[in-house]
Amino acid sequence: MVFEDRPLFVQITEQIESAIIDGSLAEEDQVPSTNELAAFHRINPATALKGINRLVADGVLYKRRGIGMFVSAGARDLLRQRRRADFARQYVDPLVAEARRLGLGPDEIKSLLDDAVVGS
Numbered sequence: 001m002v003f004e005d006r007p008l009f010v011q012i013t014e015q016i017e018s019a020i021i022d023g024s025l026a027e028e029d030q031v032p033s034t035n036e037l038a039a040f041h042r043i044n045p046a047t048a049l050k051g052i053n054r055l056v057a058d059g060v061l062y063k064r065r066g067i068g069m070f071v072s073a074g075a076r077d078l079l080r081q082r083r084r085a086d087f088a089r090q091y092v093d094p095l096v097a098e099a100r101r102l103g104l105g106p107d108e109i110k111s112l113l114d115d116a117v118v119g120s
Contacts, residue, residue: 008043012051017079020071031061031069
C-alpha cells in the first residue's frame with residue numbers, strides 16, 4: 001500500500017472505514033488485529049492501535065475482551081453520514097463558491113453536473 005501525506009494512523013482508520021462502507025466488513029465482523037495491520041503495512045503496532053482506537057472512540061468498533069475488535073451495529077450508516085457531510089465540505093461548498101464567482105446560477109450548475117454524470 002502506498003501511503004500518502006496523512007499520518008499513518010489516519011490512513012489505517014480510513015482503510016477500515018472504507019471497508020465498512022463498501023461492505024467488505026459487515027456489522028459484527030471482526031477487524032484485523034493491530035499486530036496484523038502492523039505486519040501487513042510494516043508499521044509500528046502502536047500506530048495501528050492509534051487508528052483502531054479512533055474508531056472505538058467514534059463508536060464504529062467495539063472490543064470483545066480476549067477476542068478482538070468488531071464492527072458496531074449501525075457503523076456503516078454512521079460512517080456514510082459523516083462522509084456525506086465531509087463530501088459537501090470538501091467538494092460541494094468549494095464548487096458552489098467558484099460557480100458564484102463565475103456568475104453561474106443553480107440551473108447552470110445542475111446542467112454541468114448532469115453532463116458530468118452522463119459523460120462518466
